Amino acid sequence: AQSVTQLGSHVSVSEGALVLLRCNYSSSVPPYLFWYVQYPNQGLQLLLKYTSAATLVKGINGFEAEFKKSETSFHLTKPSAHMSDAAEYFCAVSYTGRRALTFGSGTRLQVQP
Amino acid sequence: NAGVTQTPKFRVLKTGQSMTLLCAQDMNHEYMYWYRQDPGMGLRLIHYSVGEGTTAKGEVPDGYNVSRLKKQNFLLGLESAAPSQTSVYFCASSASAGSPDTQYFGPGTRLTVL
Numbered sequence: 001a002q003s004v005t006q007l008g009s010h011v012s013v014s015e016g017a018l019v020l021l022r023c024n025y026s027s028s029v030p031p032y033l034f035w036y037v038q039y040p041n042q043g044l045q046l047l048l049k050y051t052s053a054a055t056l057v058k059g060i061n062g063f064e065a066e067f068k069k070s071e072t073s074f075h076l077t078k079p080s081a082h083m084s085d086a087a088e089y090f091c092a093v094s095y096t097g098r099r100a101l102t103f104g105s106g107t108r109l110q111v112q113p
Numbered sequence: 114n115a116g117v118t119q120t121p122k123f124r125v126l127k128t129g130q131s132m133t134l135l136c137a138q139d140m141n142h143e144y145m146y147w148y149r150q151d152p153g154m155g156l157r158l159i160h161y162s163v164g165e166g167t168t169a170k171g172e173v174p175d176g177y178n179v180s181r182l183k184k185q186n187f188l189l190g191l192e193s194a195a196p197s198q199t200s201v202y203f204c205a206s207s208a209s210a211g212s213p214d215t216q217y218f219g220p221g222t223r224l225t226v227l
Contacts, residue, residue, distance in 0.1 A: 103155035
């Protein structure tokens with residue numbers, strides 16, 4: 001069985017500060033990993049995905065994530081937070097042959113001026 | 114190109130009432146999914162479909178039924194609504210070619226069961 005753990009249900013940063021959102025996964029087979037963002041009252045939008053090519057994945061809006069197999073982690077980072085980054089972020093996992101995603105519980109990011 | 118659309122956006126039901134949520138996609142995707150989102154629990158898969166005329170159970174299927182009579186539509190039914198089904202429901206779709214596929218999500222339906 002696979003699962004995803006997101007550490008910290010709420011994260012608050014100052015505008016211009018580093019954003020770090022944590023995601024750890026458990027999977028018995030090589031995973032595919034995703035980060036989605038949800039703005040208030042909207043659906044989910046893909047930020048980036050890991051597909052077993054490069055371990056450092058760049059996404060939209062300046063976000064990136066690094067796959068670390070030894071740590072079973074896929075943390076999301078952005079060097080400098082903007083007010084527009086305030087949203088809820090979800091990490092998700094899948095694997096070959098399984099189309100559906102297993103989501104983490106989400107992390108709400110607040111950006112303080 | 115509208116992507117994934119969901120109807121209705123909001124609905125309030127009384128316990129025991131029935132309703133159908135409609136999801137439509139115009140990207141010619143083979144795969145469609147229904148998720149529910151509850152506070153602190155992320156999204157959980159209810160049912161999914163790998164093609165027209167096929168459906169399968171997800172993680173939390175009890176109390177729901179689905180149908181995929183047309184490739185572009187995926188319907189989620191609640192035969193006898195319960196307060197525990199108060200949630201936000203999201204539909205998603207993905208293409209069949211390649212793996213892993215990006216799932217594209219609709220804007221959601223907020224359902225309240227009194």
